[in-house]
Amino acid sequence: MKLVKNSAGRFVPTKxxxxxxxxxxxxxxxxxxGNKAKPPIxxxxxxxxxxxxxxxSLEEALKKSGLKDGMTISTHHHLRNGxxxxxxxxxxxxxxxxxxxxxxxxxxxxxxxxxxxYLEDGTIHxxxxxMNGPLxxxxxxxxxxxxGVLRSHGGRYQSIxxxxxxNDIAVIAAPTADPFGNATGDQGKxxxxxxxxxxxxxxxxxxxxxxxxNLVPFPCIPWQIQGNNVDFVVQTDSLGDSSKIVxxxxxxxxxxxxxxxxxYVAQFFEDAGILKDGFSFQAGAGGTNLAFALFLKEKMxxxxxxARFIRGGSTKYLVEMLEEGLTDYILDGQTFDLEGVRSMHExxxxxxxxxxxxxxxxxxxxxASILDAVVLGATEVDLNFNANVVTHxxxxxxxxxxxxxxxxxxxxxxxAIPSFRDRIPVIVDEVTTLCxxxxxxxxxxxxxxxxxxxxxxxxxxxVKNTKLPIKTIKEIYNEVNEICGGVPAKPKVNKKKVVxxxxxxxxxxxxxxxxxx
Amino acid sequence: MQxxxxxxQGPKVRSDCYIEIEETNSGGIxxxxxxxxxxxxxxxxxxxxxxxxxxxxxxxxxxxxEDSGALPFTISARFESAIKRLHPEITDEFLLPMNxxxxxxxxxxxxxxSRLYLPGNEPKFYPNAGLHxxxxxxxxxxxxxxxxxxxxxxxxVRNALRNIxxxxxxxxxxxxQLPKGLEDLKFIIPHNVNLIxxxxxxxxxQVLETEEIxxxxxxxxxxxxxxxxxxxxxxxxGVEKAFEIATASIDNCALAVGLEDYTADxxxxxxxxxxxxxxxxxxxxxxxxxAKIQAIDTVFSDINDMEGLRKSVLEAKQxxxxxxxxxxxxxxxxxxxxxxxxxxxxxxxxKIVIAFDEAKSKGLGVxxxxxxxxxxxxxxxxxxxxxxxxxxxxxxxxxxxxEIS
Numbered sequence: 001m002k003l004v005k006n007s008a009g010r011f012v013p014t015k016x017x018x019x020x021x022x023x024x025x026x027x028x029x030x031x032x033x034g035n036k037a038k039p040p041i042x043x044x045x046x047x048x049x050x051x052x053x054x055x056x057s058l059e060e061a062l063k064k065s066g067l068k069d070g071m072t073i074s075t076h077h078h079l080r081n082g083x084x085x086x087x088x089x090x091x092x093x094x095x096x097x098x099x100x101x102x103x104x105x106x107x108x109x110x111x112x113x114x115x116x117x118y119l120e121d122g123t124i125h126x127x128x129x130x131m132n133g134p135l136x137x138x139x140x141x142x143x144x145x146x147x148g149v150l151r152s153h154g155g156r157y158q159s160i161x162x163x164x165x166x167n168d169i170a171v172i173a174a175p176t177a178d179p180f181g182n183a184t185g186d187q188g189k190x191x192x193x194x195x196x197x198x199x200x201x202x203x204x205x206x207x208x209x210x211x212x213x214n215l216v217p218f219p220c221i222p223w224q225i226q227g228n229n230v231d232f233v234v235q236t237d238s239l240g241d242s243s244k245i246v247x248x249x250x251x252x253x254x255x256x257x258x259x260x261x262x263x264y265v266a267q268f269f270e271d272a273g274i275l276k277d278g279f280s281f282q283a284g285a286g287g288t289n290l291a292f293a294l295f296l297k298e299k300m301x302x303x304x305x306x307a308r309f310i311r312g313g314s315t316k317y318l319v320e321m322l323e324e325g326l327t328d329y330i331l332d333g334q335t336f337d338l339e340g341v342r343s344m345h346e347x348x349x350x351x352x353x354x355x356x357x358x359x360x361x362x363x364x365x366x367x368a369s370i371l372d373a374v375v376l377g378a379t380e381v382d383l384n385f386n387a388n389v390v391t392h393x394x395x396x397x398x399x400x401x402x403x404x405x406x407x408x409x410x411x412x413x414x415x416a417i418p419s420f421r422d423r424i425p426v427i428v429d430e431v432t433t434l435c436x437x438x439x440x441x442x443x444x445x446x447x448x449x450x451x452x453x454x455x456x457x458x459x460x461x462x463v464k465n466t467k468l469p470i471k472t473i474k475e476i477y478n479e480v481n482e483i484c485g486g487v488p489a490k491p492k493v494n495k496k497k498v499v500x501x502x503x504x505x506x507x508x509x510x511x512x513x514x515x516x517x
Numbered sequence: 518m519q520x521x522x523x524x525x526q527g528p529k530v531r532s533d534c535y536i537e538i539e540e541t542n543s544g545g546i547x548x549x550x551x552x553x554x555x556x557x558x559x560x561x562x563x564x565x566x567x568x569x570x571x572x573x574x575x576x577x578x579x580x581x582x583e584d585s586g587a588l589p590f591t592i593s594a595r596f597e598s599a600i601k602r603l604h605p606e607i608t609d610e611f612l613l614p615m616n617x618x619x620x621x622x623x624x625x626x627x628x629x630x631s632r633l634y635l636p637g638n639e640p641k642f643y644p645n646a647g648l649h650x651x652x653x654x655x656x657x658x659x660x661x662x663x664x665x666x667x668x669x670x671x672x673x674v675r676n677a678l679r680n681i682x683x684x685x686x687x688x689x690x691x692x693x694q695l696p697k698g699l700e701d702l703k704f705i706i707p708h709n710v711n712l713i714x715x716x717x718x719x720x721x722x723q724v725l726e727t728e729e730i731x732x733x734x735x736x737x738x739x740x741x742x743x744x745x746x747x748x749x750x751x752x753x754x755g756v757e758k759a760f761e762i763a764t765a766s767i768d769n770c771a772l773a774v775g776l777e778d779y780t781a782d783x784x785x786x787x788x789x790x791x792x793x794x795x796x797x798x799x800x801x802x803x804x805x806x807x808a809k810i811q812a813i814d815t816v817f818s819d820i821n822d823m824e825g826l827r828k829s830v831l832e833a834k835q836x837x838x839x840x841x842x843x844x845x846x847x848x849x850x851x852x853x854x855x856x857x858x859x860x861x862x863x864x865x866x867x868k869i870v871i872a873f874d875e876a877k878s879k880g881l882g883v884x885x886x887x888x889x890x891x892x893x894x895x896x897x898x899x900x901x902x903x904x905x906x907x908x909x910x911x912x913x914x915x916x917x918x919x920e921i922s
Contacts, residue, residue: 256846257645394556422532422586422641423554447648483644483682485589488557 001498003512008386010434012509013498017102017126017146021501024508027437032362032507037163039204042231051180051218053233058211059092061232062169065207067093070100070125071168074205076198077107077130078173078185078334082244085173085211085236087114094123102146104165105129106156106197107400111244119144128165129156130390130400131500139499140396142515148397148500150390150513152405153197153333154359154366155505160200162362164507170201170208172225173239177212181230182223185335186345188214190239192246193314193335193344195224196354202229213239224352246337252294252317253287257418257447262288264468265375265416265445266295271466272459274373274412275299282311282407283375285336288416292375293317300326311358311371314340314350322347331367333358333403359406361505368403371410378415380431383473385438385453387415388431390502393424395432395491395516397500405505408440412459419446419480425488427477432491434511435502448476492517523598523669524591526583532641534587536599541577546570552584565589566596572611573600589613590680591640594672601668610675615709618682622742623711625770626897627687628652628905629811629840630856631849634691636661637670643677647684649846650853655689658701659716667693671704678708687711689747695723699730706734710744712770717778718748719755721765728766745770747813751778756797759804771811771840774801777818789825791832802837809894816842823851830855857909858902866899866906867916873899874917 003011006023014021022030047053055061067073073093075086086105093101103115103124113134118124126146131139139148151159159165174183175190185195190213202208202225210225211234220227253259269275275296283289294317300306306325310318312332316339321327323343330350335341343350358367368374379398380388392398407413417426427446442459444451449471452460463470481487493514500513519540526535534552548563566580584592590613597611632653635642638661646654656674658667674690690705691714692698698715705713715727724746731744746769748762755762756779763772776787776794785793798814805812814833817826830841830852841852858866868886873896876884884891906912913919 256649259847260648394554423558423588424586425557447645483588485558485561488554489560491556 001496003498006509008434008437008510010511011495012501012512013147016149016501016509022508024504024510027439030506030508032162036161037166037204040206051227053181053227053230054179054215055232055234058089058171058209058234058236059096061209061234062092062096064232065169065209067096067098067169069098070102071098072102072104072166074104074167074170074201075106076172076195076201077105077109078192078195078197079190079240079245080192081109081111082190082240082242083109083111083173084238084240085171086112089171090115090118090123094118094121099123100125100145103127103129104167106153107402108132108135110134130402131397132399136397136399140391140513140516142494142497142499144499147498148513149503150401150500151503152359152401152505153355153403154361154368154406155401155503155507156197157200157355157360158362158505158507159503160204161356161360162507167201167205168207170198170205172198172202172208172210172230174210174212174225175239176214176216176220177210177233178216178218178220178227179233180218181208181210181225181227181233182218182220183210183212183225183227183230184220184222185224186222186341188212190214190242190245191338191341193341194332194352196333196352198225199354199356202226207231209234211236211239213237251287252290255287258288259291260447261416261418261445262291263295264450265292265414266299267468268414268443268445268450268463269296269373270299271468272412272462275303275305277305278308279305279372280307280309280311280370281373281375282371282410284313284377284402285315286377288377289375290315290317292416293321297321297326311367311374312336312340314343316340319343319347319350322350331358355403359403359505361406362507366406366409368406369409369411371407373412373414374407374410375414375416376404376407378417378426378436380426380428381415381417381441381444381473382428382431382438383477385441385444385473386431386434387436387438387441388433389435391433391513393428393432393488393491395493395514397513401435401502405436408436412442413440414443414445415441416445419448419476420484423484425480425484427473427480429477429487433502433513444473444476446476448479451476519603521599521602523602524595526585530585532586532588532591533639534582534584534592534595536592536595537581538575538596538599538603539579540575540603541579543577546575546578546580548580548582550582550584552582553586554584562592565593569593569596569600569611573597573604573607573609575600587640588644590676591673594640594676595669598669598672613676613680615679616682618684619679619688619709621685623687623745625743625745626811626901627770628901629687629771629813631843631852632687632689632813632840633843633846633849634661634816637674638662638666640673640677643681646846647682647686649849650684651686651843651846651849652840652853653687653689653712654683655691655714655842657691659691659693659698667697671701675704675708678705678710689714691716691749692727695726699726702727702730703734706731706744707738707740709742712745712747714773715746715748716775717751717755718762719752720758721761724748724762724765724769728768744768747771747773749773749775750797750801751775752782753779755779756800759801760807763804763808763810769808769810771813772801772805772808773813773842774798774815776815798836798838806837811839812837813840814838814842816844817848818844820845820848823847826851827855854909857911858906862902863906863912866902869896869899870903871917
């Protein structure tokens with residue numbers, strides 16, 4: 001495999017799964033040419049005039065979709081760790097004797113450990129999407145037949161739209177749908193909120209199958225997925241385990257250290273002047289981010305400040321802010337808890353967005369760059385502010401990128417992270433895997449202090465006379481190494497075997513994940 | 518073959534390790550390391566274990582180390598504990614280098630508004646405790662440590678005193694109830710501890726006994742830093758003898774009250790109103806003030822009730838207490854803030870400091886404010902109030918020039 005050094009100084013392959021790839025060239029340096037991909041023309045004369053696209057089973061839908069060896073099947077992750085459908089889908093694919101499928105999920109979860117058997121027996125050739133937990137270990141151990149491809153949510157939309165990934169069959173788990181294929185996620189026993197991550201699949205895939213456990217008579221209102229893009233509808237007993245459909249990370253942290261980090265972030269918002277009337281921010285799920293939202297809410301109330309919009313992942317805390325009049329809108333990309341689902345259904349200003357509107361880098365602008373500030377996490381950050389979100393410091397793939405890379409384009413990108421976890425340093429000399437170039441990362445907030453990227457002289461100036469514990473990233477790094485007992489050793493990897501690549505938001509290759517030895 | 522073990526194991530354990538050592542007749546040292554940080558620190562963990570084997574003259578042994586991300590101070594304490602359980606005759610200690618950040622001392626009248634208890638056998642809480650800015654951190658060898666783990670906790674606490682940065686918090690240890698607590702002292706005194714809490718104190722003799730052993734160890738180890746005592750009154754007898762306890766040693770800096778044991782001793786339950794302990798708390802405050810030392814209140818045990826905590830601190834402050842125990846870092850900020858001076862206190866302190874300055878400039882030996890004479894401790898307290906007010910933005914740092922102009 002030929003590896004070249006890209007402009008971030010990382011060694012990456014020029015061919016991945018037999019496809020030519022472009023090494024990362026720098027932020028804003030790659031300008032694609034050509035036209036968008038397009039799905040085949042379909043005509044309504046091939047579809048039932050009565051609008052009833054129901055077929056008897058998923059197997060029948062796959063057969064009618066022309067499933068054959070080597071095809072790409074996409075799924076989405078709105079059902080999170082409660083997703084039963086994806087596992088049933090590949091049970092069916094296996095039963096049909098189909099091989100070498102490229103699985104193109106918007107994310108995977110530990111529940112998808114079930115699919116390792118199909119990666120082993122060749123039913124699935126490789127994954128392009130996140131490789132979480134057990135799938136990450138399987139991949140990093142070099143057991144997957146092809147090379148994994150990790151993309152951001154926006155990058156996934158970009159790859160479909162640019163024709164980088166030709167999606168043969170999209171399977172959409174719809175908590176509510178009608179026989180025509182109109183579908184929504186905001187109601188039904190498996191309600192998960194949005195179906196935005198399946199939008200690109202529904203628009204571009206050759207064939208689109210909607211599977212629902214809550215079939216309603218036409219019309220399904222609202223429709224997040226349009227039936228006009230759907231080929232077949234399958235009714236099933238259950239899409240998933242509803243107790244796990246809602247993310248488990250939506251409780252505010254009880255850790256005093258994480259609460260301290262959250263408090264520092266909220267104070268930074270105030271002291272750096274981000275907190276002003278009409279501002280906007282995004283903070284995902286996860287205990288620290290939720291705590292930050294609560295601290296920020298108190299400050300907003302005390303100063304009588306209102307946000308123009310908040311980007312979700314929505315949670316009950318953001319919903320409270322909307323319902324208490326502290327923001328005009330929630331622009332929601334995914335829904336993390338049942339309050340978010342309820343709000344989406346009830347509040348007109350809780351607005352459904354998609355990776356196209358929010359994150360797509362090959363669009364005519366996107367929402368991510370309009371945000372005043374975003375608060376994110378990371379598994380590692382290095383002395384140049386480069387960050388990693390996909391691998392653990394031991395070299396194993398841990399989880400996907402989500403919308404993380406896309407969010408780096410906000411006006412102030414803040415990583416709220418512990419300086420070390422148990423004895424695992426988070427502030428390191430060089431990240432194991434590069435997912436976000438340091439030039440886009442402005443502030444690191446840890447329990448041991450706040451480091452501001454030297455490029456952001458304006459922020460440094462804004463907070464210089466405050467009580468915030470401002471330090472250099474090197475100071476935090478030294479402190480962490482002193483506590484942990486020296487500079488950690490790097491994982492031993494086989495530099496000749498790339499098991500996965502990390503794509504940048506423009507579709508170029510930012511870094512490689514190597515086989516663990 | 519002799520075998521012993523120390524530490525904690527299981528899926529829920531964090532930042533700790535379990536060590537098993539089996540001494541053998543031959544074969545050298547064999548280490549079976551199962552560590553969640555094997556890639557990063559596996560070789561340094563093995564090096565440390567080998568170095569310790571050499572130090573304790575262990576030549577042949579099978580060592581199992583199940584590590585859940587323990588820091589070096591924990592691994593070495595656990596291993597030393599396992600070795601000493603195997604060889605109780607060993608008295609040598611494997612000491613980590615003293616962290617240069619820990620070489621600070623304290624003073625008798627230091628602020629002691631918040632003091633955070635950390636269980637002596639739970640090292641996971643140690644590295645970040647100081648980040649929450651408590652006035653003091655108490656490494657507890659008493660109630661939070663089970664009887665079978667007292668020896669292990671002594672080594673964890675000793676190593677923490679040497680190795681963990683407490684970010685300026687007063688470094689306190691609560692020893693066991695006497696006489697057992699006297700055995701704890703040798704693990705603490707040589708390692709720059711600032712303050713010893715003497716629990717369930719019921720007589721001045723207990724303070725004197727502690728003082729005697731502390732002085733012996735200080736002298737033997739040529740230690741010059743000051744070590745203060747905070748006896749904790751937790752029984753009816755202790756309350757009765759509060760003044761003699763408070764005045765027992767020149768090194769007493771405070772008298773604390775512990776209400777869980779006190780209420781059990783008098784046969785009642787703690788209530789939110791605290792009527793059952795009003796006499797005891799008042800007695801302890803009076804005894805402490807008469808002895809010119811600080812009076813420190815008990816802990817507030819509901820860690821989710823911040824408003825209740827705030828009210829409890831304000832009540833304690835009104836009674837005369839100057840500090841309160843904390844069992845969770847989130848309580849620290851509430852306590853520190855509630856103990857802040859009020860506006861009338863600041864105004865009074867300003868007048869005292871100005872009067873003192875004027876008297877000094879005139880070369881007067883006696884300071885008076887109106888018709889009242891002011892003695893040195895009152896001036897000192899006023900200066901402390903001003904300092905606190907300035908530090909917390911309640912008073913401009915140039916207040917004096919503003920006041921005079």
